[in-house]
Amino acid sequence: MNHLSSETFRENARAALADAHLRGALKNATSLFGEKRKAAAASLPNWEDLRTQASAIKDEVLSHLDGYLEEFVGKAEARGAQVHWARNAAEANSIICGLATERKARVVVKSKSMTTEETHLNDALEAAGMQVVETDLGEYIIQLAEEPPSHIIAPAIHKTRGQIGELFTAELGMPPTDDVAQLTSTARATLRDRFAAADVGISGVNFAIAETGTIVIVENEGNIRLTTSLPRLHIAVMGIEKVIPRFADLDVFLKLLPRSASGQRMSAYQSFITGTKRRATDEGPEELHIVLLDNGRSRMLAHPVTRQSLACLRCGACLNVCPVYQQVGGHAYGSVYPGPIGAVITPQLMGIEKAAQLPYASSLCGACREVCPVKIDIPRLLLHLRGEITPRKGSVAERLAFKLWARAMMSPALYKLSSVAGRLLQRVMPISKAWTSGRDLRPIESKSFHQLWSNE
Numbered sequence: 001m002n003h004l005s006s007e008t009f010r011e012n013a014r015a016a017l018a019d020a021h022l023r024g025a026l027k028n029a030t031s032l033f034g035e036k037r038k039a040a041a042a043s044l045p046n047w048e049d050l051r052t053q054a055s056a057i058k059d060e061v062l063s064h065l066d067g068y069l070e071e072f073v074g075k076a077e078a079r080g081a082q083v084h085w086a087r088n089a090a091e092a093n094s095i096i097c098g099l100a101t102e103r104k105a106r107v108v109v110k111s112k113s114m115t116t117e118e119t120h121l122n123d124a125l126e127a128a129g130m131q132v133v134e135t136d137l138g139e140y141i142i143q144l145a146e147e148p149p150s151h152i153i154a155p156a157i158h159k160t161r162g163q164i165g166e167l168f169t170a171e172l173g174m175p176p177t178d179d180v181a182q183l184t185s186t187a188r189a190t191l192r193d194r195f196a197a198a199d200v201g202i203s204g205v206n207f208a209i210a211e212t213g214t215i216v217i218v219e220n221e222g223n224i225r226l227t228t229s230l231p232r233l234h235i236a237v238m239g240i241e242k243v244i245p246r247f248a249d250l251d252v253f254l255k256l257l258p259r260s261a262s263g264q265r266m267s268a269y270q271s272f273i274t275g276t277k278r279r280a281t282d283e284g285p286e287e288l289h290i291v292l293l294d295n296g297r298s299r300m301l302a303h304p305v306t307r308q309s310l311a312c313l314r315c316g317a318c319l320n321v322c323p324v325y326q327q328v329g330g331h332a333y334g335s336v337y338p339g340p341i342g343a344v345i346t347p348q349l350m351g352i353e354k355a356a357q358l359p360y361a362s363s364l365c366g367a368c369r370e371v372c373p374v375k376i377d378i379p380r381l382l383l384h385l386r387g388e389i390t391p392r393k394g395s396v397a398e399r400l401a402f403k404l405w406a407r408a409m410m411s412p413a414l415y416k417l418s419s420v421a422g423r424l425l426q427r428v429m430p431i432s433k434a435w436t437s438g439r440d441l442r443p444i445e446s447k448s449f450h451q452l453w454s455n456e
């Protein structure tokens with residue numbers, strides 16, 4: 001399986017840059033998403049007001065998360081759901097595997113869920129002897145290819161139609177084609193059969209409403225409807241940050257999310273699930289279990305700067321506009337969360353030592369902040385994380401250079417001397433070799449600002 005490590009981002013990125021297929025697929029997909037997002041946002045005259053409202057709601061939730069979670073749990077349990085708390089990925093997987101094993105489950109259908117990607121749930125279920133079937137088309141493709149997702153909302157964005165056709169021929173035995181209609185109809189026919197056989201359906205959660213105990217899941221393919229309603233047991237897995245206070249808040253988020261994610265005015269399906277079914281003749285599962293995952297989120301919540309990371313709606317818009325993601329794609333990040341938000345979340349989830357290169361995988365151009373529907377200041381977060389890494393990772397030479405620079409900046413005489421020394425040094429030795437290996441360093445002017453100023 002193509003699982004690269006976050007620790008080798010530079011090497012991963014270099015390999016990705018040499019892959020012409022990958023860069024072609026990324027260019028087409030990210031430009032298309034970007035154009036559609038722009039047009040969809042322009043269709044709402046109050047777009048900026050909505051972003052401001054969404055940001056304020058998320059601020060409110062994250063400042064009182066304990067209270068809103070308590071309210072959500074009380075309301076959901078009153079409607080028949082059973083709620084479980086998981087401190088980390090291992091606990092979440094153990095709860096879910098336990099529930100499935102107790103019911104002697106053999107086939108598990110899943111809808112797209114970044115949270116279960118984060119916990120590597122499929123590996124745990126397979127190790128417990130179950131067949132796991134991803135039912136979102138993109139997830140199904142990468143499951144067949146035995147690859148991790150490379151985009152938050154479009155997991156197979158790195159694959160061309162031709163590559164998907166070859167994969168389906170090899171794995172599903174269909175005649176070679178790159179016709180999208182034929183490919184999707186083959187996937188649909190295979191998946192329908194698995195839905196009918198499934199004992200357990202596992203989904204993610206987009207929003208959890210504290211006021212009513214409702215979980216809300218949005219999608220375009222209808223597979224979430226089937227995953228959450230056909231099997232007898234539905235397990236919904238959510239990060240603790242997904243809670244929102246009121247039903248009315250959805251008005252803001254359901255306008256922002258589909259427009260930011262795929263440039264749609266509205267998702268094709270919106271499922272609202274409040275507890276279990278009331279009567280035996282109703283549609284839906286007999287049991288609903290909701291797993292609330294922490295896995296490092298409380299740590300992010302504790303700091304006023306990193307807290308913002310938890311406002312993310314997982315729309316993927318920041319990936320599509322990021323000049324780094326556009327060139328190297330998602331796998332290079334070595335994390336289920338790639339792109340600008342991945343560079344922020346991954347070091348906080350995995351531990352900064354394991355993903356120390358990611359906060360530097362950005363030009364800090366600010367395009368991510370411009371498109372984020374909840375106004376997360378990603379460049380600020382990246383700088384904050386760089387500040388955490390630098391004292392640990394900065395070389396002795398770097399630290400000495402900055403100490404000398406600080407001394408020089410405090411003394412006019414030393415400052416003048418350093419600018420002369422800098423010009424001389426640039427002539428006799430290469431400066432910042434790593435920095436200049438991929439770009440030009442402008443020559444230092446022959447005269448200092450003071451000299452130019454006094455000549456006038």
Ligand code: SF4
Binds near residue numbers: 311317341368373375
């Ligand atoms: S950080 Fe903002 S733009 Fe990026 S995925 Fe999250 S909500 Fe979307």
